[in-house]
Amino acid sequence: MVNYSFLCVYLFDFQIVNVNFIISLQLFFSYFKDLVGREVTVELKNDLAIRGTLHSVDQYLNIKLENTRVVDQEKFPHMLSVRNCFIRGSVVRYVQLPPEGVDIELLHDATRREARGG
């Protein structure tokens, strides 16, 4: 097995206060799993942004979307017809989450715990 550790970084408000947290893979993986069924937007490194319902996510953060639509339809007209797609985790630049699907406190606490070494 390859060792997949995950890293999470916050930068705070232009000061030189930087807090680095290590987040375990498990945390993020399960975090994404909890978002299954929600609407997310995935932006790829080639600038294509696809919005859709999160169908599934695996340990490599490969993402399957359903009911997809392309955010910038003029630039990527050929993707219009696609209703479901599989996106390789390595080409994902951003995942935009639904605000209601984000439990800031939970994430905050979890990262804190991780930063303290568990």
Place this chain on the structure above:
Amino acid sequence: MVAGLRVFTERSDDGAAGTPVLDTANGEELMHVQPAVAIALGNRPPESPGTLYISTKKVVWLSDTERTKGYAVDFLSVSLHAVSRDPEAFSSPCIYTQIDTGDEDEESESSDSDSNEPLDLSKITEMRLVPSDHTQLDALFDIFCECAELNPELVEENENEPEHNWIFSADQLGPNMGLEIIKQPLLRGCLIRLLPDGVDQEWDSPQADFIIGQLNGTHDLAPHMLELQINDQRFEDAEEMETNNRNGDQHGM
């Protein structure tokens, strides 16, 4: 590994057209064969007839009539795949794929290419596979998913490396907020942007960003990290928290 699409001509001699020679010594196995599949590269017209071979490592299309004609792409280079059924996007229902050419600056061949130009496979960023049996599309999609998952990113092998080797701490950050990053050679950044309630979703106004890394190639991550400018009251206590942590550390936590 060769990024992107390539010519594939290694065929066995069995049958009229032969089958692709796979790297069985390294565990490559044939997962699926789909006869009567046309292939369209970029904006070029479909080529047919051909047969699609899906192995645990790559997608191979071989012409049924010309033994020297065939293409292959590793699953590592298949960024995205989908079932496309809209006749306006393409004349026939197909498996639509995007291919990572490993060349981020180049204009993609597919967008404006003239079909008369000589074909440069390494610049092809889109490939459509058109089975004459449309009912197989969903099954093909699932096989693609399965095989993609069999081919995770090549991450460094040395598992014994202590984790903190690739974690950069606040201490490593320069006084001007420069981010001094990461010795880890294989770093892939993934940035998660959180948007607050009630704000229309716009990429340009981040409120809180998370980077997670699964990691390959420091060059990707650095620019994203520098983009971050967070002004978020929710994390106001973090400075204090960190101080506490440090105090804690001094007392042998």
